[in-house]
Amino acid sequence: MTYNILGRLPAREPVRGSRPHYHGAGVSDQYTIAIIGAGPAGLSAAGRAAQLDRAANRTAASYILLEGSPAPAKTIQRYQKGKHVMDEPGFLDLRSDLRFAAGAREQVLEGWGGDIGRLGINIRYSAEVVKIQGQRGDFRIQLADGSTVGCEQLVLAIGLEGNPRKLGAPGEDLPGIQYQLDNPRDYAGETILVVGAGDSAIENALALAEQNTVWIINRGKEFSRAKEANLNAVIVAINDRRRRFSCAYETRIGQIAARDNGPPLEVTLVMRPGDQRIACHRVIARVRSASPRSFLASI
Secondary structure, three states: OOEEOOOOOOOOOOOOOOOOOOOOOOEEEEEEEEEEOOOHHHHHHHHHHHHHHHHOOOOOOOEEEEOOOOOOOHHHHOOOOOOEEOOOOOOOOOOOOOOOOOEEHHHHHHHHHHHHHHHOOOEEOOOOEEEEEEEOOEEEEEEOOOOEEEEEEEEEOOOOOOEEOOOOOOOOOOOOEEOOOOOHHHOOOOEEEEEOOOHHHHHHHHHHOOOOEEEEEOOOOOOOOOOHHHHHHHHHHHHOOOOOEEEEOOOEEEEEEEOOOOOOEEEEEEOOOOOEEEEEOEEEEOOOEEOOHHHHHHO
């Protein structure tokens, strides 16, 4: 989800040689353009801005790309190792200075990392935006570290995902509670609960089940949000008695407690006909992320 907060761009070229000067107090740096979010849309916008700066022989960047996390493409960083990243819809021609083709997560991230250096993108990491004020020609972007960036033009490329939702149950911050899975091969011989019913939860659960005992916790009666291939695969796994793979439908996490012996966690599942307690080594929550609605409403 990419927005230009200005609506239609003015007729003049939005990237100019000199940076604007904001007359308010507390602005640490000023740019003609600020781009918020370093996913594929934000990286592409910044790559084009960098190309325009080079064409104009500018010695200082007229733009800044702000990313709240320590690395670009936060959503793809959260994918499990080896996940295929698609380039849909395939009928749209790529016009970005950032190169992209469908491939494994690691290939995509490596390619974008190389292009950030190749294009000389002016990016600032761990720059979480908490507030935006001002108007066209004079925006003020407040960051979580207390600094403020000034700009004339503002592009929002913040995506749809937002930050992961927590479990919403007592014990959700205990060690062993995870909100992403990098490499399923890192775990073996464990009992693992995967919470969620979407594609990420299914893919994580199926991969972990190759070396572990896995429960997938589904609040609903079915996997209504899953792609057909994942839906078919998880149903097969649930019904295969040779696999250490179970599903708890219409179930939610009641609470999580630490254990002294054996698996370090005890999870209370609220389900029909009654609650059930499961000792496990970790809980991987792949529930829907919180959308950025409140942030958009604030500006």
